[in-house]
Amino acid sequence: MFDFPGVILLVALVAGLGFLTTRALKIKLAILKWIAVFFSGLLTLIPAALLVLALVGYANLNRHYDNPAANIQVARTPAQIARGEKLANACTSCHTPENKLPLSGVNFGAKFDFPPMMGALYSPNLTPSGDISDWTDGEVIRAIREGVHKNGRSLLIMPAGNFKNLSDEDVQALVAYLRSQPATGGPTPQSSLSVIGAIFNNLSDFRTAQPPVGRVTAPPAGTPEYGKYLVDVIGCRDCHGSQLQGKIDSQIGPPGGPNLTLIIPQWTEEQFMTFFNSGTMPGGAKVPILTLKSGFSEPRMNWPGVRASTTDDDLKAMYAYLHGLPLVESPVK
Numbered sequence: 001m002f003d004f005p006g007v008i009l010l011v012a013l014v015a016g017l018g019f020l021t022t023r024a025l026k027i028k029l030a031i032l033k034w035i036a037v038f039f040s041g042l043l044t045l046i047p048a049a050l051l052v053l054a055l056v057g058y059a060n061l062n063r064h065y066d067n068p069a070a071n072i073q074v075a076r077t078p079a080q081i082a083r084g085e086k087l088a089n090a091c092t093s094c095h096t097p098e099n100k101l102p103l104s105g106v107n108f109g110a111k112f113d114f115p116p117m118m119g120a121l122y123s124p125n126l127t128p129s130g131d132i133s134d135w136t137d138g139e140v141i142r143a144i145r146e147g148v149h150k151n152g153r154s155l156l157i158m159p160a161g162n163f164k165n166l167s168d169e170d171v172q173a174l175v176a177y178l179r180s181q182p183a184t185g186g187p188t189p190q191s192s193l194s195v196i197g198a199i200f201n202n203l204s205d206f207r208t209a210q211p212p213v214g215r216v217t218a219p220p221a222g223t224p225e226y227g228k229y230l231v232d233v234i235g236c237r238d239c240h241g242s243q244l245q246g247k248i249d250s251q252i253g254p255p256g257g258p259n260l261t262l263i264i265p266q267w268t269e270e271q272f273m274t275f276f277n278s279g280t281m282p283g284g285a286k287v288p289i290l291t292l293k294s295g296f297s298e299p300r301m302n303w304p305g306v307r308a309s310t311t312d313d314d315l316k317a318m319y320a321y322l323h324g325l326p327l328v329e330s331p332v333k
């Protein structure tokens with residue numbers, strides 16, 4: 001990705017202001033000359049610095065990752081497809097307009113109020129008529145767990161840092177499901193950040209590429225360890241903090257959620273199930289609905305997405321894990 005008009009505009013600004021600086025050098029009156037040179041020189045440095053930051057940004061965004069793609073063909077058994085469909089509900093928020101399967105792709109930037117001046121971000125159509133129809137199963141698995149596009153660049157925003165935890169069995173089930181969805185819509189436009197987006201990438205990296213993932217097996221179902229497995233895959237830590245100790249709300253990125261090491265040990269399993277079945281907390285309060293400028297609205301915490309991607313037994317395992325966590329003190333309640 002590269003924003004030619006944006007980069008050329010910056011080059012033109014550097015050249016124009018640089019030219020003015022050389023003209024200022026020709027002023028006869030010494031004091032006037034040095035004042036003019038000082039200010040025009042300073043003005044030239046601003047677009048010059050932005051240009052350097054933009055070029056560094058694009059070098060990173062276009063960096064080639066040579067993670068190998070596994071040479072594998074997923075069998076697509078009915079059991080795999082069913083398991084994959086369950087898990088795919090963890091993808092609907094980003095890959096569909098209305099949080100509903102099939103994963104037909106969406107203008108992610110527009111849906112989530114990403115500032116348009118940063119560029120375009122699309123979550124691709126993952127149905128058989130979409131973008132990954134000519135990718136091998138191994139390439140799709142690499143994209144999900146390692147955040148690497150077929151062409152070797154890093155995917156942006158795509159939460160590979162969570163999905164790297166997916167077991168071989170689960171990621172193959174996902175691929176089986178993706179391939180069995182009804183063909184819906186056509187290819188999605190490519191994501192591409194503007195110069196502003198590329199400059200911003202130096203402050204907050206949009207890339208999600210991970211080191212190659214080897215074999216992964218999930219802990220036995222029904223155990224607290226399996227609950228931890230799901231918490232890691234679904235990405236509760238993105239909003240509730242790396243140790244689930246709560247996270248302060250910030251303007252950029254996912255919202256901050258409360259301290260689960262403080263709250264869940266006080267909840268019964270039934271209260272936990274009620275929360276994920278209806279978004280109702282033990283006091284009776286409901287998770288507030290957040291409406292974005294795009295018109296899209298969903299609960300501030302997407303509990304319906306978590307519910308749809310888990311079985312009752314999965315939720316009980318997550319409860320067992322979270323209920324047993326030692327309290328991690330933090331400024332967040």
Ligand code: HEC
Pocket residue numbers: 087088090091092093094095108121122123124126131132140143144149150154155156157158159163174190191
């Ligand atoms: C937080 C939002 C988010 C979630 C959740 C998410 N994705 Fe993505 N995904 C993206 C974005 C954005 C891209 C495109 C990034 C880019 O073009 O750089 C993407 C790209 C992909 C690609 C590469 C396709 C292509 O044509 O480039 C695959 C495959 C994929 N996602 C699968 C999944 C699956 C499977 C899940 C659920 C298990 C999932 N994603 C969940 C945001 C998300």
Ligand code: HEC
Pocket residue numbers: 230231234235236237238239240254255256257258260263275281286287288300301302306318
């Ligand atoms: C996208 C961010 C996000 C993710 C991901 C997320 N949460 Fe939350 N969660 C929140 C926010 C924000 C709240 C507070 C909602 C409110 O305003 O009432 C919350 C509230 C909760 C509550 C209610 C606690 C209380 O008393 O307020 C529980 C329980 C919970 N989350 C568990 C989880 C679990 C388990 C996961 C992973 C499966 C998870 N969350 C993933 C953002 C998130």
